[in-house]
Amino acid sequence: MAGTERHYVSTTNACKLCKPIGACLAFRGIEGAVPFLHGSQGCATYMRRYIISHFREPMDIASSALSEKHAVFGGGPNLKQGLKNVITKYGAGIIGIATTCLTETIGDDVPGIIREFCQEEKDLFSNDTGPLLVNASTPSYSGTHMEGFHEAVKAMVGQVATRNGAAEDVNLLPGFVSPADIRYLKEILEDFKVSGTVLPDISETLDGQALLDYEKIPSGGTPISGIKTMGSARATIEFGRTLMGEHTAGELLSTRHGVFLSQVGVPIGIRESDEFFSAMETISDKKIHQKHEQERGRLIDAYVDAHKYIFGKRAIVFGEEDLVVGLTSLLSEIGVIPVLCASGGKSGHFGECVKAVTKGITDAPIVRDGADFFDIASEAKSLKPDLLVGHSKGYSLSRKLNIPLIRVGFPIHDRIGAQRILHVGYRGAQSLLDRIVNAVIERKQDVSPVGYTYV
Amino acid sequence: MTMETSSAVIFEERQDQIFRKGEQPFDLACNKESLAGAISQRACVFCGSRVVLYPIADALHLVHGPIGCAVYTWDIRGALSTGPELHRLSFSTDLQEKDVIFGGEKKLYRALTELIDMHHPKAAFVYSTCIVGIIGDDLEAVCKKVGKEKAIPVIPVQAEGFNGNKRAGYEAACKALFRLVGTGDIDGISPYSLNIMGDFNLAGEIWIVRSYFERMGIQVVANITGDGRVDSIRQAHGAALNLVQCSGSTMELAGLMEEAYDIPHIRVSYCGLEDMAESLYAVARFFKNPEIMKRTQRLIKEELSILYPRLREFRKALSGKKAAIYVGGAFKAFSMIKTLKFLDMKVVLVGSQTGTKEDYQELEEITDDGTIIVDDTNPLELCTFIKEKDVDIFIGGVKERPIAYKMGVGFCDHNHERKEALEGFVGILNLAQEIYNTVMSPVWRFVPRRAAEGVKNGRDRETLCVHNQRLQAL
Numbered sequence: 023m024a025g026t027e028r029h030y031v032s033t034t035n036a037c038k039l040c041k042p043i044g045a046c047l048a049f050r051g052i053e054g055a056v057p058f059l060h061g062s063q064g065c066a067t068y069m070r071r072y073i074i075s076h077f078r079e080p081m082d083i084a085s086s087a088l089s090e091k092h093a094v095f096g097g098g099p100n101l102k103q104g105l106k107n108v109i110t111k112y113g114a115g116i117i118g119i120a121t122t123c124l125t126e127t128i129g130d131d132v133p134g135i136i137r138e139f140c141q142e143e144k145d146l147f148s149n150d151t152g153p154l155l156v157n158a159s160t161p162s163y164s165g166t167h168m169e170g171f172h173e174a175v176k177a178m179v180g181q182v183a184t185r186n187g188a189a190e191d192v193n194l195l196p197g198f199v200s201p202a203d204i205r206y207l208k209e210i211l212e213d214f215k216v217s218g219t220v221l222p223d224i225s226e227t228l229d230g231q232a233l234l235d236y237e238k239i240p241s242g243g244t245p246i247s248g249i250k251t252m253g254s255a256r257a258t259i260e261f262g263r264t265l266m267g268e269h270t271a272g273e274l275l276s277t278r279h280g281v282f283l284s285q286v287g288v289p290i291g292i293r294e295s296d297e298f299f300s301a302m303e304t305i306s307d308k309k310i311h312q313k314h315e316q317e318r319g320r321l322i323d324a325y326v327d328a329h330k331y332i333f334g335k336r337a338i339v340f341g342e343e344d345l346v347v348g349l350t351s352l353l354s355e356i357g358v359i360p361v362l363c364a365s366g367g368k369s370g371h372f373g374e375c376v377k378a379v380t381k382g383i384t385d386a387p388i389v390r391d392g393a394d395f396f397d398i399a400s401e402a403k404s405l406k407p408d409l410l411v412g413h414s415k416g417y418s419l420s421r422k423l424n425i426p427l428i429r430v431g432f433p434i435h436d437r438i439g440a441q442r443i444l445h446v447g448y449r450g451a452q453s454l455l456d457r458i459v460n461a462v463i464e465r466k467q468d469v470s471p472v473g474y475t476y477v
Numbered sequence: 478m479t480m481e482t483s484s485a486v487i488f489e490e491r492q493d494q495i496f497r498k499g500e501q502p503f504d505l506a507c508n509k510e511s512l513a514g515a516i517s518q519r520a521c522v523f524c525g526s527r528v529v530l531y532p533i534a535d536a537l538h539l540v541h542g543p544i545g546c547a548v549y550t551w552d553i554r555g556a557l558s559t560g561p562e563l564h565r566l567s568f569s570t571d572l573q574e575k576d577v578i579f580g581g582e583k584k585l586y587r588a589l590t591e592l593i594d595m596h597h598p599k600a601a602f603v604y605s606t607c608i609v610g611i612i613g614d615d616l617e618a619v620c621k622k623v624g625k626e627k628a629i630p631v632i633p634v635q636a637e638g639f640n641g642n643k644r645a646g647y648e649a650a651c652k653a654l655f656r657l658v659g660t661g662d663i664d665g666i667s668p669y670s671l672n673i674m675g676d677f678n679l680a681g682e683i684w685i686v687r688s689y690f691e692r693m694g695i696q697v698v699a700n701i702t703g704d705g706r707v708d709s710i711r712q713a714h715g716a717a718l719n720l721v722q723c724s725g726s727t728m729e730l731a732g733l734m735e736e737a738y739d740i741p742h743i744r745v746s747y748c749g750l751e752d753m754a755e756s757l758y759a760v761a762r763f764f765k766n767p768e769i770m771k772r773t774q775r776l777i778k779e780e781l782s783i784l785y786p787r788l789r790e791f792r793k794a795l796s797g798k799k800a801a802i803y804v805g806g807a808f809k810a811f812s813m814i815k816t817l818k819f820l821d822m823k824v825v826l827v828g829s830q831t832g833t834k835e836d837y838q839e840l841e842e843i844t845d846d847g848t849i850i851v852d853d854t855n856p857l858e859l860c861t862f863i864k865e866k867d868v869d870i871f872i873g874g875v876k877e878r879p880i881a882y883k884m885g886v887g888f889c890d891h892n893h894e895r896k897e898a899l900e901g902f903v904g905i906l907n908l909a910q911e912i913y914n915t916v917m918s919p920v921w922r923f924v925p926r927r928a929a930e931g932v933k934n935g936r937d938r939e940t941l942c943v944h945n946q947r948l949q950a951l
């Protein structure tokens with residue numbers, strides 16, 4: 023197997039985004055929150071349009087809009103003015119402040135500035151419901167959007183969670199999954215009859231309804247009251263194999279508040295979903311609801327119905343590390359050979375996690391972390407893939423290779439319905455399976471000289 | 478948390494950037510820095526420079542900075558090319574922590590060298606980003622060195638994002654372009670020749686415009702920069718005339734060329750009936766050649782004879798609809814207002830991210846009483862205005878789209894991502910069709926804002942339905 027070293031100095035067509043965008047996405051999943059970037063205006067605007075084009079929802083990100091002189095003398099005054107404006111005009115319940123490359127490099131002490139701000143503007147914080155200010159350090163020159171996402175979740179937990187509350191909740195830290203995924207996960211929690219805090223919860227904030235009145239801050243999101251009591255929960259379930267052993271929000275809840283931590287992979291495919299459901303069974307002390315058991319049964323039935331159409335097909339999977347690990351797990355169990363797993367991320371655990379989910383089923387695929395699409399395309403030349411599984415930035419490659427791209431994850435800028443794609447659980451596996459198999463069938467049908475109408 | 482009255486959502490500091498025509502003598506503040514905490518729709522200097530230079534298809538565009546700045550601009554604009562497509566790749570030095578601490582010059586040098594070896598571009602543009610401005614890399618020196626070694630122009634674009642707004646980026650881009658101009662051979666260029674400036678070939682628009690000039694018998698020397706090529710830009714000083722479109726994105730370059738090469742320029746717009754026709758006439762008048770004038774008249778007559786009957790159909794359907802326009806540069810708004818008026822629509826709100834005082838003055842002159850004119854607005858204000866004016870269609874960019882949709886308002890994309898050509902005579906039809914497609918869709922009857930209107934609305938739609946069928950049959 024090839025190593026994981028990058029061949030080039032430069033990056034061509036990156037397969038990753040910058041850290042603050044991840045933080046903004048996570049903050050968007052908190053009730054009453056306004057994501058706030060401490061940096062230049064441009065970064066915020068770019069991120070907004072990137073997010074909007076995927077979710078097709080409004081996405082406001084405030085910015086301290088630094089200009090050159092602030093960069094020289096420090097961004098404190100602008101940050102304070104910006105916070106004040108967001109509090110007074112947006113009525114934010116919480117402001118999630120993420121730094122950018124610029125403010126990290128000039129060395130602004132954001133926690134210090136926030137402390138000063140709270141001192142100076144006491145009347146903005148006079149009652150208990152005054153806005154919370156949470157800050158995450160997210161310089162993009164180390165890490166990707168996923169590190170930014172996790173950093174924001176950890177900041178929420180570290181700066182807001184306490185042990186004051188009734189000890190019956192379960193904390194669910196799903197990572198960056200779709201609004202549809204979150205809605206389904208909440209349904210699962212309900213079916214296990216546990217009250218849970220899902221952090222973050224973008225199920226409504228980034229997939230809202232048509233409205234009569236524009237909402238300054240979209241409704242929905244994890245209630246702050248829920249986050250405040252996370253320290254007293256019975257257990258935390260945290261998704262993401264690459265996070266295991268790292269300093270995560272789940273780990274923080276465990277070390278600081280003694281909350282039992284159960285880490286599972288992003289539950290994509292049967293085996294990873296089984297892990298998740300069994301964790302739920304243990305924590306809730308209840309059996310899986312019949313509904314989900316039936317869904318699992320139907321899924322296996324569908325695996326069987328589909329297996330011959332896809333057996334031995336070769337797939338390239340790319341995107342965020344944990345998502346790729348989950349997808350690889352699914353692909354390997356339906357008989358598709360993952361030939362290359364690539365990510366722009368570089369957690370250091372990608373290879374071992376891919377190995378773990380393919381073990382005993384298929385040969386370990388080539389793994390590339392810190393990869394860009396130039397790397398992926400060069401690998402693809404010799405790999406003869408039949409399909410690509412990943413986000414829409416893989417489209418040019420799929421066009422070049424003339425093979426289908428199964429769109430999953432983020433971003434999907436060239437299709438409608440990205441927010442409704444289901445990835446996790448038995449239901450998610452069912453929908454992914456259908457899409458993958460049908461893409462293969464469709465391609466075969468399209469290029470067939472016969473034009474079978476019956477397959 | 479829903480909207481309150483407009484006074485509650487308009488920041489005090491921004492009061493002077495909003496004007497309601499008819500209430501008091503015109504006055505509007507603009508070209509201010511964006512207000513911290515207000516969610517400006519503006520981008521940065523870097524973005525401005527990318528807009529202008531990006532369409533040069535056989536150049537290497539390397540973004541020197543952390544990954545975000547490059548990745549958010551990867552292939553986001555539909556600037557088409559007839560040949561090479563190097564511009565559609567996103568190159569970045571992807572600065573890491575150690576580069577930030579120890580400086581990124583070495584990495585830049587190696588990245589440039591490797592990319593030039595790999596792609597053999599005709600020239601390379603190196604964009605600095607905010608962070609490069611802070612760590613103080615000497616872009617100029619690195620570019621010079623690589624340029625010498627590789628024997629191609631390697632041009633730094635000083636585009637630190639925080640150094641002003643998009644406008645400053647346009648200037649940086651023009652300065653970069655000016656380094657290319659004048660370095661090519663201009664033998665054999667016709668005296669009836671021009672450069673098309675400030676058109677970026679979105680959805681193939683420059684091809685439409687070029688074909689007009691060809692029909693008029695005029696040689697187009699350089700596309701600046703839509704479907705642009707390094708070699709033709711190097712020859713641009715051989716043209717007799719510069720045509721500048723877009724509020725000043727290439728104005729600076731025209732100025733520099735006028736000074737250095739004595740090439741006059743005229744400002745044009747290829748959007749909208751009057752402006753398109755007048756632009757062609759202006760070119761014909763400039764060359765003072767009766768043959769060219771005759772061909773121009775014939776061309777316009779032909780185009781209009783195709784256009785008018787179809788436009789009249791649209792006009793019937795769209796008459797009285799209320800439109801809001803929010804664009805990057807104000808020039809687009811002028812042409813659009815005229816086109817909408819031709820379609821008998823009412824423009825109730827118009828604004829831009831980076832308009833100048835003169836731009837807004839002109840907007841004030843061509844709009845009706847009660848129209849709101851706004852500079853550098855934000856989502857909260859836009860929503861207030863949409864409700865206040867009961868807007869039927871919003872014309873804007875991708876960041877405005879979800880706001881319009883959320884509130885149940887039709888939308889037409891007039892930004893750099895558009896996939897429909899909106900320039901030229903055919904562009905007018907496309908615009909009308911786009912507006913028609915969104916305004917006439919039956920989906921609006923279900924949105925909360927319209928659902929309340931009930932039966933009356935239902936009846937309206939039926940007549941429109943019939944109309945719709947007629948149009949499709951055309």
Ligand code: SF4
Nearest residue numbers: 040065123162545546
């Ligand atoms: S400067 Fe940093 S935060 Fe801003 S867009 Fe670039 S990479 Fe992202």
Ligand code: SF4
Nearest residue numbers: 062064065546607638
């Ligand atoms: S860092 Fe600067 S150059 Fe890059 S996107 Fe942000 S504002 Fe623009």
